[in-house]
Amino acid sequence: MLSPKIEKALNEQVLLEAESSQIYLAMASWAEVEGFSGVAAFLFQHSDEERLHMLKLLKFVNERGGHGTVPALKAPSLKYKGVKELFQQVLDHEILVSTEINKLVDICLKEKDYTTHNFLQWYVSEQIEEEALARLILDKLKMIGADKSGMYFFDRDIATMGAAEKAPAEKK
Ligand code: OFO
Numbered sequence: 001m002l003s004p005k006i007e008k009a010l011n012e013q014v015l016l017e018a019e020s021s022q023i024y025l026a027m028a029s030w031a032e033v034e035g036f037s038g039v040a041a042f043l044f045q046h047s048d049e050e051r052l053h054m055l056k057l058l059k060f061v062n063e064r065g066g067h068g069t070v071p072a073l074k075a076p077s078l079k080y081k082g083v084k085e086l087f088q089q090v091l092d093h094e095i096l097v098s099t100e101i102n103k104l105v106d107i108c109l110k111e112k113d114y115t116t117h118n119f120l121q122w123y124v125s126e127q128i129e130e131e132a133l134a135r136l137i138l139d140k141l142k143m144i145g146a147d148k149s150g151m152y153f154f155d156r157d158i159a160t161m162g163a164a165e166k167a168p169a170e171k172k
Pocket of ligand 1: 126
């Protein structure tokens with residue numbers, strides 16, 4: 001059984017994962033309109049993954065006797081300055097999510113809820129992967145700079161990057 005404090009904290013994380021999905025969906029749509037079809041494919045997939053993260057949390061709350069709540073979402077930004085700026089925002093957002101996951105883990109330890117603590121370890125590993133992937137992408141973009149043909153190949157290759165960079169056991 002979840003304590004009210006942990007249930008509230010988990011539902012706040014449901015909101016953050018849903019917002020992540022929404023933000024990446026908006027980014028994907030922008031990239032598609034701008035002609036970056038590979039970047040769009042990567043971000044559409046990333047948005048779907050975040051929705052699964054949200055669902056996994058919501059179902060866990062219900063399984064443990066709480067009520068996983070479906071939150072209202074703010075409209076994300078519709079415009080981005082460019083692909084590099086967009087991925088900087090992805091990295092910043094993932095760092096924020098990692099911070100919130102760490103806070104949740106800390107609450108579980110303080111409340112002695114070892115079941116939820118154990119459940120959250122999946123999210124801890126996932127955030128390490130996602131931050132590393134966003135950093136890798138940003139490094140590539142910094143290398144490419146203003147080179148148009150470099151950008152062409154980047155857009156072609158990134159379409160499959162999300163799945164390829166994750167170890168088989170970690171794919172969802
Ligand atoms: Fe849910 O993994 Fe990123 O935010």
